[in-house]
Amino acid sequence: MLSVLKNRFEQGYRTNRYPEEKVKVFPRYRGRPVIQDNISEETLKTCAESCPQDAIDVQNQKIDIGRCVFCGTCENISNGQIKFTNDYEIATAERADLITSGDLPALAEHAKQHFKKLFGRSLQLRQVSAAGCNACEADLNVLATPFFDLARFGINFVASPRHADGIVVTGPISRNMKTALLQTYEATPTPKVVIAVGSCTISGGPFIGSPEITEGLDKILPVDLFIPGCPPHPMTNLHALLSFFK
Amino acid sequence: MSNAFLQISNAEKISREAIPHLSFDQFQSQALDMVTNGGKIVHYFAYPDKESLKLLAVLRTDKLFVAGCDVPDVYPSLTKTCEPFHLFEREIAEQFGIRPQGHPWLKMVRYHPNYTEGAADVFGNDYSQDIPGNYPYYQVAGEEIHEVAVGPVHAGVIEPGHFRFNCIGERVLHLEIQLGYQHRGIEKQLLAVPAKRLPIIGENIAGDTTIGHSLCMAQNLEALTGVQTDQGARVIRTIALELERLANHIGDLGALSGDVAFLPPANYFGRIRGDFLNLSLLICGNRFGKGLVRPGGVRFSLSDDIRKVLNERLAELRPEVTHVLELLFNAVTVRARFEGCGAVSHEDADHLGLVGPAGRASGMAYDVRRCFPTEHYPYMGIPENKKATGDVYARARVRYDEILQSLQIVESLAAIPVETRCVSEGMTYDLPASSFSVALNEAWRGEVSHAVLTDENGKILRYKIKDPSFHNWNGLAMSLRDTGISDFPLNNKSFNLSYCGFDL
Numbered sequence: 001m002l003s004v005l006k007n008r009f010e011q012g013y014r015t016n017r018y019p020e021e022k023v024k025v026f027p028r029y030r031g032r033p034v035i036q037d038n039i040s041e042e043t044l045k046t047c048a049e050s051c052p053q054d055a056i057d058v059q060n061q062k063i064d065i066g067r068c069v070f071c072g073t074c075e076n077i078s079n080g081q082i083k084f085t086n087d088y089e090i091a092t093a094e095r096a097d098l099i100t101s102g103d104l105p106a107l108a109e110h111a112k113q114h115f116k117k118l119f120g121r122s123l124q125l126r127q128v129s130a131a132g133c134n135a136c137e138a139d140l141n142v143l144a145t146p147f148f149d150l151a152r153f154g155i156n157f158v159a160s161p162r163h164a165d166g167i168v169v170t171g172p173i174s175r176n177m178k179t180a181l182l183q184t185y186e187a188t189p190t191p192k193v194v195i196a197v198g199s200c201t202i203s204g205g206p207f208i209g210s211p212e213i214t215e216g217l218d219k220i221l222p223v224d225l226f227i228p229g230c231p232p233h234p235m236t237n238l239h240a241l242l243s244f245f246k
Numbered sequence: 247m248s249n250a251f252l253q254i255s256n257a258e259k260i261s262r263e264a265i266p267h268l269s270f271d272q273f274q275s276q277a278l279d280m281v282t283n284g285g286k287i288v289h290y291f292a293y294p295d296k297e298s299l300k301l302l303a304v305l306r307t308d309k310l311f312v313a314g315c316d317v318p319d320v321y322p323s324l325t326k327t328c329e330p331f332h333l334f335e336r337e338i339a340e341q342f343g344i345r346p347q348g349h350p351w352l353k354m355v356r357y358h359p360n361y362t363e364g365a366a367d368v369f370g371n372d373y374s375q376d377i378p379g380n381y382p383y384y385q386v387a388g389e390e391i392h393e394v395a396v397g398p399v400h401a402g403v404i405e406p407g408h409f410r411f412n413c414i415g416e417r418v419l420h421l422e423i424q425l426g427y428q429h430r431g432i433e434k435q436l437l438a439v440p441a442k443r444l445p446i447i448g449e450n451i452a453g454d455t456t457i458g459h460s461l462c463m464a465q466n467l468e469a470l471t472g473v474q475t476d477q478g479a480r481v482i483r484t485i486a487l488e489l490e491r492l493a494n495h496i497g498d499l500g501a502l503s504g505d506v507a508f509l510p511p512a513n514y515f516g517r518i519r520g521d522f523l524n525l526s527l528l529i530c531g532n533r534f535g536k537g538l539v540r541p542g543g544v545r546f547s548l549s550d551d552i553r554k555v556l557n558e559r560l561a562e563l564r565p566e567v568t569h570v571l572e573l574l575f576n577a578v579t580v581r582a583r584f585e586g587c588g589a590v591s592h593e594d595a596d597h598l599g600l601v602g603p604a605g606r607a608s609g610m611a612y613d614v615r616r617c618f619p620t621e622h623y624p625y626m627g628i629p630e631n632k633k634a635t636g637d638v639y640a641r642a643r644v645r646y647d648e649i650l651q652s653l654q655i656v657e658s659l660a661a662i663p664v665e666t667r668c669v670s671e672g673m674t675y676d677l678p679a680s681s682f683s684v685a686l687n688e689a690w691r692g693e694v695s696h697a698v699l700t701d702e703n704g705k706i707l708r709y710k711i712k713d714p715s716f717h718n719w720n721g722l723a724m725s726l727r728d729t730g731i732s733d734f735p736l737n738n739k740s741f742n743l744s745y746c747g748f749d750l
Binding site for chain 1 (some may be wrong): 356357376377378398401402403404405406426427428429430431432434435438439442443445446447450451452453454474478500510511513516517518519524527528529530531532533534536537545546552555565566569572573576597625671744745746749
């Protein structure tokens with residue numbers, strides 16, 4: 001018993017004060033990318049050619065952060081003319097908004113007001129893992145740990161779709177998971193929300209081109225919230241859930 | 247051992263001509279001979295070579311060996327006499343439509359059409375239909391027998407798989423594990439993608455083993471192209487691999503603690519795990535180490551300011567980790583639940599070829615870091631860390647020991663300044679023609695290995711990936727035999743195997 005108390009004392013209080021206080025991440029973290037206005041077409045072209053995800057649109061000077069895996073290759077070869085900022089608040093309500101030069105609409109304003117009314121006080125989510133690498137799942141799981149403590153906002157992950165207000169999908173939805181995903185969606189009572197987490201779910205991610213996967217959840221289900229990243233930082237997930245539903 | 251197999255080294259380029267090409271009978275008898283005498287299978291797979299199909303095996307004793315042969319459409323199964331071939335033969339049947347005659351339990355591995363155009367499906371499946379679950383599961387008959395089916399969508403935030411328990415009352419007679427739901431077709435995809443995509447796919451095979459898998463890929467490509475890494479890069483890669491081990495072992499001990507309803511360590515370890523993930527982010531900008539390892543070295547140096555923060559954080563974390571470990575392992579209630587639960591005997595572990603902490607918990611000393619060291623490991627002493635009992639306690643205890651060892655490794659490596667020249671972007675890989683390389687590393691779950699074969703134009707002909715989970719899933723099934731079904735979560739977490747690493 002004494003050691004339990006001693007440890008409790010040592011551990012202290014660890015929960016962050018987000019959203020009142022911003023959480024700082026280490027400087028090398030690669031969040032929202034920004035393309036400088038004066039970037040030369042030549043540099044941008046080299047970036048686009050080297051981009052493993054083919055996420056850069058040279059003509060419109062935009063980068064698709066639903067396709068990007070935030071590897072930072074373009075930042076390195078453009079000498080910072082494409083820069084990954086430390087900003088982790090990068091989720092959007094529309095797929096098209098993820099194709100950006102750096103600006104993203106304020107999510108809170110794009111959130112559907114009836115969702116806030118319906119789910120703002122209590123939101124129960126069923127997560128469906130559909131063929132990713134398990135990193136998105138891991139960083140959703142940490143939302144339950146003391147630092148993030150998602151439950152204090154009235155948001156929980158539940159075991160049954162029947163108890164849920166929506167589903168959170170991760171992974172590029174393999175052929176072998178499609179039926180299970182659709183059945184889980186069907187089993188969730190309406191009105192319901194669909195949240196796509198991670199570049200795999202949004203676009204196929206690193207597996208784009210494989211015949212075994214779906215290139216984008218929005219091709220098979222109506223998606224309400226897109227959370228990009230590979231995987232999205234837990235703070236990205238937290239920001240998205242709070243801005244969209246609170 | 248007098249054998250026609252060729253002895254090779256870890257991550258060494260060899261010409262395909264140098265690989266002994268045996269007759270099928272000779273190949274089978276020699277492989278069988280080695281494995282029945284205690285050798286283990288690292289890889290056993292098929293690949294197309296012009297018009298014909300070939301088999302290749304990489305086996306290990308205290309050394310690595312390789313040999314190949316032509317494969318007939320149908321061959322007598324080795325599994326009949328030697329269990330370790332079981333899953334490999336099923337995989338070969340599924341991927342290339344080759345039937346192992348007399349295989350005792352021939353079923354699908356990942357539910358996908360085979361790679362050989364025009365070859366009939368060994369399982370008689372029509373892949374335009376939904377296949378998963380459409381399969382006669384192993385059944386036990388009897389009056390009081392009942393089945394419990396779980397998944398593919400599990401109750402928690404975890405990967406999909408289907409478990410079928412055959413029970414008599416609360417007691418589990420048999421657990422059948424059906425995976426394949428996460429199949430993304432990675433091995434096939436790697437043959438066709440441009441070079442710039444290889445590392446990205448490599449680090450997304452299994453996100454919790456990002457460093458383990460990307461190291462294997464990088465080492466093979468380095469061996470094949472002859473690109474040298476510098477000492478600094480090797481040190482940083484070693485630190486990254488150990489941080490990955492720390493984060494996962496700590497997370498798993500927290501989960502085990504939660505499963506026996508001892509919540510303080512569950513919460514503390516849950517948080518501390520995040521602190522270790524953040525140390526990976528400190529080094530490379532990603533909590534899972536994505537973007538760090540590339541053929542030729544690393545993309546981020548360990549600059550003085552980064553190293554300073556790393557050392558400070560480690561100094562803060564060490565006492566916390568030690569105290570929570572003590573809290574967990576000194577609780578008699580925890581020991582009472584861990585001890586004797588889900589024991590896998592040394593004999594079973596040896597037959598199944600268990601690797602990593604799961605193997606060491608059952609008395610298998612094998613650790614790639616000690617037996618076939620790469621990166622900075624040749625200059626370090628990795629202690630032999632095996633346990634005798636093979637139960638949940640042993641699997642947790644191996645993690646306990648490895649957490650402290652890894653902490654010490656990271657602390658000692660982070661203390662010394664190292665310089666590295668970061669690899670440049672846009673590197674192209676001109677692979678040599680008709681070559682072969684196999685790389686092994688001890689990731690946190692155990693031996694992870696990639697093998698690469700190139701064709702006469704230097705194009706990748708076959709890319710074979712093996713996650714340690716490929717060996718260990720059957721260990722979980724064994725641990726469940728004759729236990730209460732309510733012990734399943736505890737056993738499952740003590741193994742914590744990868745679904746996506748298996749499904750590929």
